[in-house]
Amino acid sequence: xxxxxxxxxxxxxxxxxxxxxxxxxxxxxxxxxxxxxxxxxxxxxxxxxxxxxxxxxxxxxxxxxxxxxxxxxxxxxxxxxxxxxxxxxxxxxxxxxxxxxxxxxxxxxxx
Amino acid sequence: xxxxxxxxxxxxxxxxxxxxxxxxxxxxxxxxxxxxxxxxxxxxxxxxxxxxxxxxxxxxxxxxxxxxxxxxxxxxxxxxxxxxxxxxxxxxxxxxxxxxxxxxxxxxxxxxxxx
Numbered sequence: 001x002x003x004x005x006x007x008x009x010x011x012x013x014x015x016x017x018x019x020x021x022x023x024x025x026x027x028x029x030x031x032x033x034x035x036x037x038x039x040x041x042x043x044x045x046x047x048x049x050x051x052x053x054x055x056x057x058x059x060x061x062x063x064x065x066x067x068x069x070x071x072x073x074x075x076x077x078x079x080x081x082x083x084x085x086x087x088x089x090x091x092x093x094x095x096x097x098x099x100x101x102x103x104x105x106x107x108x109x110x111x
Numbered sequence: 112x113x114x115x116x117x118x119x120x121x122x123x124x125x126x127x128x129x130x131x132x133x134x135x136x137x138x139x140x141x142x143x144x145x146x147x148x149x150x151x152x153x154x155x156x157x158x159x160x161x162x163x164x165x166x167x168x169x170x171x172x173x174x175x176x177x178x179x180x181x182x183x184x185x186x187x188x189x190x191x192x193x194x195x196x197x198x199x200x201x202x203x204x205x206x207x208x209x210x211x212x213x214x215x216x217x218x219x220x221x222x223x224x225x226x
Contacts (some may be wrong), residue, residue, distance in 0.1 A: 032211050038153070043203070043219035051212055084151055092211075098145065101155035 002027050002091045006102035014110055019076040021105045023089030028067040032092035034099070035063055035074045036084040044088070048074065079109045113137055115204050115218035124225045129192035132221045134204030136185040141206035141214070146179050148172075149201040149220070158202075160189060174198055179188040194225045 003026040013019045021035075031051050036044040048063040050056040050072065056063045060077045072091075076083060086106050090099040116135045124130050134142065145160040159168045161181035170177045171197070178190040189202055204218040 011160075034215070044217035046215070049212070088153070088155065090155075091204075098157040098160055099155075100157065102152045 002030065002093065002100035004089055004091050004100050004102040006087075006089050007104050008040045008105060009103070010106040010108070012108045012110060013079055015080055016078050019079045019083075019107060019109070020108070021074045021076075021087050021089075023072045023074075023091075023102055025070050025072070025089075025100075027091075027094075028070055029094055030091050031067075032088045032099075033063070033065055033072045035061065035072075036088045036090060038088060038104075039082075039085045047087075076107075079107070081109045081111055084108050113219075114141070114216045115206055117202075117204050117218040117221050119221060120219070121222045122224075124191075124223055126196050126226055129190055129224055132189040132191065132202055132226070134187040134189070134218055136206050138206075139184050141208050141216070142184070143207040144156055144181065144185070145158060145207070146177070146189050147203045147205060147207040147217075148175075148177075149203060151199055155203070158189075175200065191223060194223065196225055199224045 005020045034049045035047045036085050047061045048058045050063045050065045062075045065072045086104040088104045089102040092099050133182045146158040147155050149155045159179040166181040168179050175197045176193045180188045201220045203220040207215045
């Protein structure tokens with residue numbers, strides 16, 4: 001079973017500065033990694049899905065995956081106050097059916 | 112259009128009572144349906160994935176017991192019982208087309224609070 005850990009637990013950045021979030025996992029055989037965010041009382045919004053080592057960009061969100069280092073990161077370019085939310089890292093099992101989540105990073109973007 | 116509709120969105124649960132949740136899929140192109148639970152600390156935990164109508168599974172975790180049923184191709188149910196007093200829990204439905212790069216969506220969740 002994947003163990004997924006995220007850091008930092010909380011992060012405050014100024015509007016326009018880069019925000020970087022980290023996620024480590026325990027089993028490098030997975031090839032399905034997703035970053036989600038969740039605003040209070042709202043559902044999960046998928047940001048980036050990445051399936052192989054390297055970089056994947058979706059708008060202002062870029063994920064970097066390095067399975068050898070058991071690490072996937074999310075970088076948010078030019079964050080805005082509306083990006084303030086909890087960001088969740090999800091790693092699938094090898095059957096791709098089920099995802100294991102980290103506890104999240106609470107991001108606050110100040111104007 | 113919301114792909115997944117969950118109801119109820121919020122329920123106060125008297126101690127000792129079970130509650131039934133429904134998840135309705137608006138597009139049958141997502142055959143794999145799952146339930147996840149999420150506590151107040153925001154930790155999401157997978158509960159079940161059911162593929163075919165008639166599939167059922169039970170699971171007992173600290174703080175609650177669960178029974179999931181795939182009723183039809185577009186409906187998934189979850190019965191939550193024996194919740195710990197004072198606990199608040201979110202149950203979220205997920206739909207997935209299948210395959211490693213398949214489309215995957217989560218519902219907005221149902222919030223359960225035990226009196």
